[in-house]
Amino acid sequence: MSNKPRITPGGVAQAGAAMAYHTGSWRTQRPTHVHAIAPCHHACPAGEDPQAYLALLDEDRPREAWEALVAANPLPGVTGRVCPHFCESACNRSELDEAVAIHSVERFLGDEALAQGWAYPVDPPAADAPIVAAVGAGPAGLSFAYHALQLGWRARLFDALPEAGGVCRSAIPTYRLPRTVLDGEVERLLSLPGLEFQPHMRFGLDFDLQDLLQDHAGVFLGLGTQRPHPWDIGGAIPADLHNGLDLLKEWLDHGSIPSYRRVAVVGGGNTSVDLARVLKRAGAEHVYLVTHAALPNQGESPGDEMPALAREVAQALEEGVEILTHKGVHRLLLQGERVVGVEITHMKKLPDASGHAVRTAFEGTETVLPVDAVIPAVGEVIDPTGLEALLNGAPYLKTDQDGFAGHALVYAGGDMNGRSGTVTEAIGDGRRAAMALHARVRDVEAYAPLSPIAGWEQINPAYYEPSPRIQETVLPVAKRTGCAEIEPGPSAHQAHREAGRCLSCGMCLACDNCFTLCPDQAVLKSPENLEDGSRYVFDYDYCKGCGLCARECPCGFIQMIDEY
Amino acid sequence: MTAVPIPLSDLRRRQPRFTGISPGHRACQGCGELLAARLVTEAAGPDVVVANATGCLEVTTTNWPDSAWRVPWIHSLFENTAAVASGIEAALKAQSRSSKVLAFAGDGGTFDIGFQALSGMIERGHNVLYVCYDNEAYMNTGVQRSGSTPVGAATTTSPAGKERLGKRHLKKDILSIIAAHYMPYAATATVAYPADLRHKVRRAIEVEGPTFLLVHSPCPQGWGHDGSRTVEVARLGVQSGLVPLIELERGAVTGVMPIREPRPVADYLKAQARFRHLFADSAEAARELQHLQALAEHNIERYGLSAPGPEAHDSEGADTVRRGGNQWA
Structure with missing residues (x-):
């Protein structure tokens, strides 16, 4: 603007001449793009970044979504089914309505990859690599x-x-x-x-x-x-003792399992629940699951609850498994070497004099439970x-x-x-x-720590609409026989819908808020994705540092940092 | 550091929007009025002539010999914007030119000083879109109360103290007065809902004859809130019911933005220092607070702002973001 007339008749000015004045010099804080870690990513023990693959699926790029997923976890079809969903417990969306059904999307992508025959995005190592x-x-x-x-x-x-x-x-x-x-x-x-x-x-x-x-x-x-964890009751072991894990393996390998009329399974973990359900499928009239703990989410403390997945326990109850909570096997009733029943008592894990939690049976609560077998599933070593x-x-x-x-x-x-x-x-x-x-x-850097985390306080809820989580269909109890999968899984439409529910915590979702709301046009939009994963650039020549963009960024991708 | 594929100055020339007001203007950090004017000029496009009253918008964009305006623009006086716009419109008509004439003024230049000229412009039927950027006081001269200042708000000429709790008088119902001119189109908008604002600008430009837009524009300096909270404050104004978003045609209500779940007026007032005295521990303060709550409820009843159920275009749904950003389109 060097040819701008400095003195002009009648107060005429050139269009847009104010651009010569750089209001960026007023600034004491500057907005910056910070890709904070989504809570789901931080919570995933396998190192998955669900935010990244939900975003790609939301953009209808399923193969790239799957590739982002298997960058961390090569078995998403497996974990999408059996994982307790650490990610969903951490999901910020649960503050708004309900957590995103991340496992459904994970499972959908895993199954889609198998159906389409997608190959892992892994280059073959050199022939002479160690x-x-x-x-x-x-x-x-x-x-x-x-x-x-x-x-x-x-x-x-x-x-x-x-x-x-x-x-x-x-x-x-x-x-x-x-x-x-x-x-x-x-x-x-x-x-x-x-x-x-x-x-x-x-x-x-x-x-x-x-x-x-x-x-x-x-x-x-x-x-x-x-x-199997060693197990006996006051030194007594039934002659025909089967261990829970062995029975499960037998059923899985051969499809057969000894048939009982009434059977007690001892334990509260996933193996005991799986075994109880398998025994029910094999035709047992009564399957009792004897645990010294409470049902999931119903205990006095997390240590007082069955470690099995709540979802699995609920399905076991639907299928008729009888769970005897806060109970323990006190004595085996044997006729010869054959089990004819067990004596159970009320039992809880309580701290002893040294503070260690030990199983405590309560005298006067003994009850006889007639069973043909008792099967321990109390863990493995x-x-x-x-x-x-x-x-x-x-x-x-x-x-x-x-x-x-x-x-x-x-x-x-x-x-x-x-x-x-x-x-x-x-x-x-x-x-x-x-x-x-x-x-x-x-001798290289191992991996970067996962921080900072984009917590709920980084989210601006004004910009999100309530949207119900998909209802997963579950096979009705009458149809749960043999190997039929209990949860048929999400449709492609449902998986895409869930991806659209992701708040995109800590990562730009290209919503245009900063571009639209900056009073100084100091946010410019790029036609291509930039290195930081966004499409926006701050023009610090004009940014006055008001912080409006950071406050109105829905997902916490913009942070204000001190200029001096 | 972000790698930018092309120089910023080139990128600025390739932005997917029209720039009516360039950066480099001297408005305060987080100015609601400049944000509003930017959005209005973007939506109106390049084929316009702007007549601007005295006020913050005029002062901050035209530090002589600079100008931030990239469309034909004229400033004359505080009181005659509508008259100047009328003259431009008549001259363009005489030359058979079709550029839309926009008149921009603040609430002082609209509710008080320029009101007579505005009334005349409407009465003569000039094809002008008159936009009032309403920041509810004379901000340019140091926060003096105007006819638009809401009851209870403290300004330098309606201070809060022992005798008075801010302004004694009600905010003038300018929209009803404008509507009483048998007005083809008059509407309210706010910086918190840019998509709604742009829609109303386009609608007002389509309509042949005088049209009027009242844009609620928070002022961080005058209202006493951080510049980063401009949009948040504006949004609370709408969600509380104090700032109804409505459209009137020939005086009849033809459109409203429903409020999904009205927020307490206190949420809006608490965010601003000009209402701080209403939260003092006194019976008078409590009464004045209830007064403002009643005014909000009256707006909701009068314009039927209660939403029967969640809607895409109600106060919660209208600003929903989507990946890829088409919500402001």
């Missing part, structure tokens, strides 16, 4: 191998059983997780170039840790917990064979957050570490271990 080993082809080991491939390693995966899948195959009933889904996802993973699967290889018998360390650049142990040196007598394998087991290049995860009780946590253990091993060997 090899890492994973022992146990359950979710933890599969995830470790997958992420090692992503990071450019080759991977060798060992399992004692003929097929990969771990607990997903041996302990999760097919009505919750159809074998087609499990096989599809596991086979797709095993067929990745650079991954070698060695079945029928039992750790501690066919090979040991020293062998592994000799031949591999790093080792991941994901052996799970194989041995590690099979220590080959792990004696690492375990050092402990029931679980202690590791740090990354899964480092404190010995050479040995990492571990999944059920073995005593903290990770779900498939999703196991997948996350495998992922973090692969990244930590990679970082250690290659």
